[in-house]
Amino acid sequence: ETGVTQTPRHLVMGMTNKKSLKCEQHLGHNAMYWYKQSAKKPLELMFVYSLEERVENNSVPSRFSPECPNSSHLFLHLHTLQPEDSALYLCASSQEDTTYEQYFGPGTRLTVT
């Protein structure tokens, strides 16, 4: 595997379900990010992890819970979601002391029914 991978690519879940999104970066980067992309809205930064420590949480509802067990893996745990949480969830990584640009995974298309 190369770059940033995300699983699953598509997820349909009910409002009472619990699921997790997984992201893995194979680039040796030191920072990882979760973004939410909804139709007709700007890309929303949700969480930032630097060296496995959460450094930013942009007022995201507690039904979204991130986890970064090591510098290569990032999870987004989901529970009791709302229909308005349906979106494309993108993971990204970057090397913040040298190149700065973010590399994105293909995203998970989440539908909450």
Added chain:
Amino acid sequence: AQSVTQLGSHVSVSEGALVLLRCNYSSSVPPYLFWYVQYPNQGLQLLLKYTSAATLVKGINGFEAEFKKSETSFHLTKPSAHMSDAAEYFCAVRRGYQKVTFGTGTKLQVIP
């Protein structure tokens, strides 16, 4: 605060015509600026970046962008559009350590 404005949510060009996608930024410090492209059902891919070196930046797929401080602009151009260029394009500005603000995106349609 640093932000970006992309003028035009949809742009249509004929195949072979010039592509011009506009981006204006506001920044209190010399910015790092990026252009990303997103194809359907995919993540964002970096096209090019400006990091205070040359003002004319060349990227992948024949795209380039020019940083103009006086106009606070970083417009994306390509001399000749291909059908494969149809996608959504995002301008972004780095606003500090690990923080990037993205524009709202411009969807490019290429007409055969």
